[in-house]
Amino acid sequence: MNACGVSIVHITDELAQQTASLLHSFALRRPSEGVVYWFGIELGDVAVVTTLIIPDADTQDGCVHTSVEANAAAIGVITGTPLVFLGQAHSHPGRHVSHSSVDDEESFARFDGAISVVVPWFGRYGLRSSECGVHRHIGGRFARVSDTNAHLRILPGFADLRTASGKGLSDVK
């Protein structure tokens, strides 16, 4: 656990960037926020995001609203698996990444330990933890954390360590 008594959430860079890309997909036809739920494994003081689920959110007015049915359907995807709901990422239009009162009161991920990451610029420039607003639900309410690294860590998701001569079909005889 970190100093706040909640697990440190880990996500691979590939899933982090996929999260940003999915958030941006909400803004392709009109300026609209988006939301992606993060599910994964929680073991003691470490949680690892394994699965991204986009709820059937209503974004007609440019903000995210999710119905009880939409949230139930999202949970239904992981029912019977070892995965748990860890939190969510949602996007804001500009560089402002603090929770609004609506974010505080209407986010589905409102349980102690939940993480809520606000990604700037509709996710267009990717998910960089230093530019995101990281919030945790602790003691019954959301608070933005100042030490992002104590709550969210981005891990390598892929590495190709072959030397140049070992890469590519052109080298295959």
Added chain:
Amino acid sequence: MSVAADVSLAAIKKELAAAAEYAAAACLELSADSLGEQNLRFLLRFENQGGELFYTEFECTEYPLYPPTVEFVSEDRSEKGTKRLYPQGFHTTPCICMRYNRKAYAERGGPHGDWRLLDWRLPSGNGIAIDSLALMVSDLHSKIRQSSGRMS
């Protein structure tokens, strides 16, 4: 290598439908009435957070091989690229410093010697590739909405 004007016009018209849809949803004013083979340009009107109006011209010669030249202009287009036409927050060259703007490239006098025009569709950093007119409009809209005041 060059792109014939009719090819550019066809590409622009094809993409402009999505850009127009976005513009309408974002309450932006799109003016493409004079678009033609001899005039591969269209204009967009944006509003910043303070309600000030800004006009951008997309000049699309040789599009889509090369990105458009995107420039802030006066409403009647008689003045172009001066600091007072730019919102706060943009590169003070002044320039819309993005891969989708031909003006941003060093080979066209811009600040970016590390980009090649032919690679304009590549994403920058971890971001998505801004490789269509609709995405360019969306990106500019976000930036201008976030800004307040003028560069000078």
